[in-house]
Amino acid sequence: MMVETQPILSASGLTMEFRGFVAVKDVSLSVTEGSVHALIGPNGAGKTTVFNLLTKFLTPTRGRIVFRGDDISRLKPAEVARLGLVRSFQISAVFSHLTVLDNVRVALQRPAGLATQFWRSSDVLAALDARALELIDAVGLSEYADLPAVELAYGRKRALEIATTLALEPTMLLLDEPMAGMGHEDIGRISELIRRIAKGRTVLMVEHNLGVVADLCDRVTVLARGEILADGSYESVSADPRVREAYLGTEHE
Amino acid sequence: MNADAGRLSPASRLRRSTLAFAAVSIVALLVAPFFLYPVFLMSVLCFALFACAFNLLIGYVGLLSFGHATFFGGAAYITAHAVKVWGWEPLSGILLGAVGAGVLGVIVGALAIRRQGIYFAMITLALGQMFAFICLQVPFTHGEDGIQGVPRGHLLGLIDLSGPLAMYYVTLAIFLIGFFAIWRIVHSPFGNILKAIRENERRAISLGYRVDRYKLGAFVMSASLAGLAGGTKAIVFQFATLTDVQWQMSGEVILMTLLGGIGTLVGPVVGAGLVIALQNYLAASDFPVTVLIGIIFVICVLLFRRGIAGEAMAFLRRRAAG
Numbered sequence: 021m022m023v024e025t026q027p028i029l030s031a032s033g034l035t036m037e038f039r040g041f042v043a044v045k046d047v048s049l050s051v052t053e054g055s056v057h058a059l060i061g062p063n064g065a066g067k068t069t070v071f072n073l074l075t076k077f078l079t080p081t082r083g084r085i086v087f088r089g090d091d092i093s094r095l096k097p098a099e100v101a102r103l104g105l106v107r108s109f110q111i112s113a114v115f116s117h118l119t120v121l122d123n124v125r126v127a128l129q130r131p132a133g134l135a136t137q138f139w140r141s142s143d144v145l146a147a148l149d150a151r152a153l154e155l156i157d158a159v160g161l162s163e164y165a166d167l168p169a170v171e172l173a174y175g176r177k178r179a180l181e182i183a184t185t186l187a188l189e190p191t192m193l194l195l196d197e198p199m200a201g202m203g204h205e206d207i208g209r210i211s212e213l214i215r216r217i218a219k220g221r222t223v224l225m226v227e228h229n230l231g232v233v234a235d236l237c238d239r240v241t242v243l244a245r246g247e248i249l250a251d252g253s254y255e256s257v258s259a260d261p262r263v264r265e266a267y268l269g270t271e272h273e
Numbered sequence: 274m275n276a277d278a279g280r281l282s283p284a285s286r287l288r289r290s291t292l293a294f295a296a297v298s299i300v301a302l303l304v305a306p307f308f309l310y311p312v313f314l315m316s317v318l319c320f321a322l323f324a325c326a327f328n329l330l331i332g333y334v335g336l337l338s339f340g341h342a343t344f345f346g347g348a349a350y351i352t353a354h355a356v357k358v359w360g361w362e363p364l365s366g367i368l369l370g371a372v373g374a375g376v377l378g379v380i381v382g383a384l385a386i387r388r389q390g391i392y393f394a395m396i397t398l399a400l401g402q403m404f405a406f407i408c409l410q411v412p413f414t415h416g417e418d419g420i421q422g423v424p425r426g427h428l429l430g431l432i433d434l435s436g437p438l439a440m441y442y443v444t445l446a447i448f449l450i451g452f453f454a455i456w457r458i459v460h461s462p463f464g465n466i467l468k469a470i471r472e473n474e475r476r477a478i479s480l481g482y483r484v485d486r487y488k489l490g491a492f493v494m495s496a497s498l499a500g501l502a503g504g505t506k507a508i509v510f511q512f513a514t515l516t517d518v519q520w521q522m523s524g525e526v527i528l529m530t531l532l533g534g535i536g537t538l539v540g541p542v543v544g545a546g547l548v549i550a551l552q553n554y555l556a557a558s559d560f561p562v563t564v565l566i567g568i569i570f571v572i573c574v575l576l577f578r579r580g581i582a583g584e585a586m587a588f589l590r591r592r593a594a595g
């Protein structure tokens with residue numbers, strides 16, 4: 021593995037209470053720059069809540085989040101995205117009635133300064149086509165560029181989502197269950213894609229498919245009942261008896 | 274260089290037929306006052322612009338405002354007051370009305386866009402009711418009487434607007450400018466982001482868009498354009514009354530837009546034309562207009578989910594494809 025560097029993202033003492041119910045309790049997490057880090061755990065462990073906290077879609081009751089040295093605990097989700105920390109969603113998030121090309125262009129518009137101009141023709145967006153098509157090609161969707169996103173097969177929607185996310189050139193990607201609901205073929209293709217985009221980037225992913233986690237991830241954090249149970253390499257974590265009991269014992273093999 | 278129609282791409286063929294449709298419509302509107310009652314036509318144009326402004330929000334941002342009468346009626350009061358009491362020239366009076374409606378739009382929008390769906394609609398309704406109450410109480414609106422006898426005056430001090438034809442062409446020009454503005458906004462880089470927000474707001478946020486600002490921007494644009502329609506209406510009919518600010522007016526514009534077709538540019542124009550025509554031609558008959566409009570509304574909702582224009586366009590597209 022590469023040389024240990026400063027954590028790019030670290031959370032300390034994250035706690036989220038919903039009217040007395042503690043969904044996430046004192047979670048501290050640190051993600052090394054350039055690594056692929058997985059967050060796993062049984063259903064209801066609070067993985068998606070942690071994701072929502074890290075990307076500011078939820079505001080933690082207590083705790084602190086630092087991204088590249090800056091305290092982002094009080095920022096709004098759009099601002100976090102602007103800093104280069106970009107997420108995907110568990111349920112595929114595409115703009116259904118826009119074409120594949122338009123989906124990617126929406127992501128490119130803001131960095132290009134072409135988002136607020138209401139007095140110009142949308143023809144000016146053609147300037148973004150070359151870059152958009154390049155991204156679409158990178159995820160293997162070239163032949164569908166003019167198709168409305170709603171007509172894509174499920175696995176291809178996820179690929180489109182990744183292309184859209186990559187358009188922002190994020191320093192760090194948070195992928196919420198990228199393989200959820202996918203068949204074997206798609207899993208292979210998306211794994212390959214994630215491996216490719218992880219070069220030069222940091223990835224934190226929530227994933228249920230442990231084969232994928234073992235294959236892709238450098239480090240694994242296990243969450244159960246809103247608390248961190250274990251943290252380390254896939255081998256060390258999967259050997260941990262508490263983890264086997266809470267999670268692997270019931271679901272793995 | 275020009276290829277024959279058969280070899281044009283679908284997009285440029287669509288563009289060409291849209292241009293042809295626009296040209297025919299503008300010619301029809303230019304000759305219309307020689308065949309139809311000009312006051313009726315002006316009424317249709319004012320409400321059509323109002324409905325188009327409303328549609329900018331519901332159709333392209335997905336926000337259902339239940340208080341758009343505030344902007345239409347508020348502008349009507351402002352224009353009427355500026356022209357009658359301050360003696361302003363009519364066009365600047367109308368523009369002041371539109372600006373005033375935009376200011377009201379900033380206030381209502383800033384409060385309402387924090388909530389979504391039905392809560393958004395309820396907040397706009399509540400603020401609309403408050404505004405109607407203020408209009409009933411403050412002295413300059415003259416309460417139940419409204420501002421009556423607003424002089425049409427001379428456009429830019431030159432053209433006498435007291436004749437129906439001159440007034441009609443000014444109204445038509447304002448309508449076309451407003452309609453073009455909406456068309457431009459919808460087909461602009463900004464409009465693209467609005468559609469993305471309508472499709473998936475959380476995703477737009479996760480791409481770094483401060484969606485509240487975009488929504489507020491669209492809200493203020495819609496309010497200003499509704500104000501443009503309301504101000505023009507005050508000059509055409511020479512009065513501004515409580516009818517223009519009450520919730521029934523907000524309901525009427527929703528009805529027009531739904532009937533014509535949400536999210537289509539011509540739909541609100543068709544809807545406004547239909548509703549105003551029915552109100553006009555049935556006003557003298559014994560049959561209650563509201564019942565008939567209600568029946569038509571029910572039929573439209575059951576048969577034409579996409580509204581009249583929406584269904585017609587879907588039909589043409591199917592025929593072109595098949």
